[in-house]
Amino acid sequence: MASRTVHPIGSARATIRVPGDKSISHRAAILGAIATGVTTVEGFLASEDCLNTARAMRHMGADIERDGDRLAIRGVGLDGLRESGAVVDVGNSGTGIRLLSGLAAGQAFTTTITGDASIRRRPMDRIVKPLSAMGARISGASGGLYAPLTIQGGGLHGIAYDSPVASAQVKSATLLAGLYADGETTVHEPSLSRDHTERMLTAFGASVRRDGLAVTVTPRPQLTGREVRVPADISSAAFFLVAGLLAPDARVSCVGVGVNPTRTGIVDALRVMGGDVVAEAEQMSGAEPVADLHAATSSLRGATFAGDAIVTMIDELPLLALAGSQARGQTVVRDAAELRVKETDRIAAIVSELSSLGVEVEPRPDGFVIDGPQRIRGGECESHGDHRIAMMCAVAGLIGDAPTTIHDVDCVNTSFPTFWELLEQL
Ligand code: S3P
Numbered sequence: 105m106a107s108r109t110v111h112p113i114g115s116a117r118a119t120i121r122v123p124g125d126k127s128i129s130h131r132a133a134i135l136g137a138i139a140t141g142v143t144t145v146e147g148f149l150a151s152e153d154c155l156n157t158a159r160a161m162r163h164m165g166a167d168i169e170r171d172g173d174r175l176a177i178r179g180v181g182l183d184g185l186r187e188s189g190a191v192v193d194v195g196n197s198g199t200g201i202r203l204l205s206g207l208a209a210g211q212a213f214t215t216t217i218t219g220d221a222s223i224r225r226r227p228m229d230r231i232v233k234p235l236s237a238m239g240a241r242i243s244g245a246s247g248g249l250y251a252p253l254t255i256q257g258g259g260l261h262g263i264a265y266d267s268p269v270a271s272a273q274v275k276s277a278t279l280l281a282g283l284y285a286d287g288e289t290t291v292h293e294p295s296l297s298r299d300h301t302e303r304m305l306t307a308f309g310a311s312v313r314r315d316g317l318a319v320t321v322t323p324r325p326q327l328t329g330r331e332v333r334v335p336a337d338i339s340s341a342a343f344f345l346v347a348g349l350l351a352p353d354a355r356v357s358c359v360g361v362g363v364n365p366t367r368t369g370i371v372d373a374l375r376v377m378g379g380d381v382v383a384e385a386e387q388m389s390g391a392e393p394v395a396d397l398h399a400a401t402s403s404l405r406g407a408t409f410a411g412d413a414i415v416t417m418i419d420e421l422p423l424l425a426l427a428g429s430q431a432r433g434q435t436v437v438r439d440a441a442e443l444r445v446k447e448t449d450r451i452a453a454i455v456s457e458l459s460s461l462g463v464e465v466e467p468r469p470d471g472f473v474i475d476g477p478q479r480i481r482g483g484e485c486e487s488h489g490d491h492r493i494a495m496m497c498a499v500a501g502l503i504g505d506a507p508t509t510i511h512d513v514d515c516v517n518t519s520f521p522t523f524w525e526l527l528e529q530l
Pocket of ligand 1: 126127128198199270271272273274276297298418419442
């Protein structure tokens with residue numbers, strides 16, 4: 105298992121283009137495959153997670169060619185997919201397994217989907233429930249709670265689903281199945297999760313209606329292949345922006361970053377804490393807004409984050425913990441129990457890894473509390489097989505008193521294969 109050592113930095117000046125958005129890349133591979141005609145994807149994230157989704161679509165019949173971060177997809181149309189000859193393996197990707205399950209539920213054939221040990225521990229009942237209610241026959245480990253899932257699709261009915269969790273994966277799985285139902289499908293969620301599926305479905309020609317926290321898709325749309333430009337991933341940019349705020353004498357810019365308001369919670373949160381983060385050159389790039397984001401060394405103060413804002417920064421909460429450790433006063437995160445069921449239990453991982461570096465964090469069932477500022481002494485950390493924990497530790501290493509070694513860092517390749525190279529630029 106590979107390790108990396110990060111050394112403290114004295115100052116940082118960098119302008120960085122992080123790779124394409126992971127969520128949007130998954131969706132582009134899936135929708136391109138079930139559209140008619142050619143979809144070209146520019147800025148596709150060629151990380152393990154998204155490549156696994158592209159491979160699944162190939163196994164189900166789509167013709168996908170990749171040249172670096174460019175995909176050319178010859179779609180097979182809504183009814184053109186065929187049974188995959190192999191078990192679909194999503195690797196580490198929760199988005200992959202949940203979205204592909206929704207798609208599989210609409211098909212008049214059987215699909216078996218699984219993933220790595222982390223995926224096989226993550227809850228799948230959250231999608232099995234709505235997809236079964238629509239008529240898909242799904243079996244899974246422990247009575248359908250976990251992968252591997254075997255999905256016998258077809259003959260779906262439209263439903264109105266009141267999701268107990270604010271999850272874009274649950275919403276997207278249900279909407280994708282809804283494309284194949286005999287009537288409209290509506291998903292209501294407790295807070296607005298990322299809406300990339302809705303935006304991309306609309307761009308491909310589907311009829312999608314939003315009414316507050318409810319979204320409705322009309323079945324059997326005519327989806328037409330198109331050009332998709334994938335913005336830089338704000339979840340990847342966030343590591344560099346937080347480095348820009350916390351490192352001494354720093355000015356870090358990330359260009360062409362997706363700033364969909366369902367994803368920018370971390371920028372808002374850092375600003376509430378007094379962080380100097382500025383957005384410039386905001387414009388639409390296809391269905392998604394993009395901007396250049398600039399961060400400069402700031403003196404942060406603690407703050408409390410809870411409620412609807414949490415889902416808009418769910419993947420950045422490990423970074424928010426790191427920022428909180430450097431802020432004056434108390435930082436509190438609540439309503440974030442979803443962190444317990446990510447690639448690892450991220451609340452436990454934040455507490456144990458920041459503590460390895462000398463930072464005390466108090467865990468709560470649905471979040472954490474940190475009193476700052478605390479010194480980061482450097483030392484050794486474990487990734488827990490979780491890319492975002494590994495990268496959070498690496499950013500901590502930049503501002504430690506001594507070097508930080510992070511063990512088991514291969515997981516970074518699931519979302520951000522060029523992370524270490526770009527980190528060198530700081
Ligand atoms: C994602 C949704 C979120 C997020 C994940 C990507 C997506 O998961 O944490 O990294 O692309 O739909 P949940 O839907 O489980 O909140």
